[in-house]
Amino acid sequence: MTTKTGTSFNLFFWFHILITILAWLGPFICDWRLMLISYSIVVLQFLIFKECFVNRKHAMDEDEDATLYSFVFEKFGWQPNKKKLKTFIRRYAYILLAGITIVWQLVLGHRVEWF
Numbered sequence: 001m002t003t004k005t006g007t008s009f010n011l012f013f014w015f016h017i018l019i020t021i022l023a024w025l026g027p028f029i030c031d032w033r034l035m036l037i038s039y040s041i042v043v044l045q046f047l048i049f050k051e052c053f054v055n056r057k058h059a060m061d062e063d064e065d066a067t068l069y070s071f072v073f074e075k076f077g078w079q080p081n082k083k084k085l086k087t088f089i090r091r092y093a094y095i096l097l098a099g100i101t102i103v104w105q106l107v108l109g110h111r112v113e114w115f
Helices: 011-029 032-049 053-057 068-075 082-107
Strands: none
Touching (some): 011 032, 011 068, 068 082
C-alpha cells in the first residue's frame, strides 16, 4: 500500500515506527550505554548523509521535508510545519533524548532492567 505522499506501508515502515517508539521509550527501558550508542548512530547518519536511511526503504521522499513524524502527525489530522519539525528531529531530538537518558539513569539513579 502506498500513500499519496509516496510512503509505503511495508515492513520497513513498521520497523521505522518500532525503532522510533523505542528511541523515545529507550531512556526508561534500555541501558544508557546502548541508548547513547544508538542516538549517536542516528545523529551521525543525519550529519554525514543528510537523510534517514529507513525513509528510503519505505519510499518516503525527503525533498519536501517529510519525516516519519510529519507523516504520522498528518495521519492524525495535525499539519505540522515540516521544515521546523525536521530541523528539530534532526538537530535536537536525539541529543535531548541522550540528555534525558543520562539524567534519568545516571543522575537520578533509575536502574533499567530490560536491555
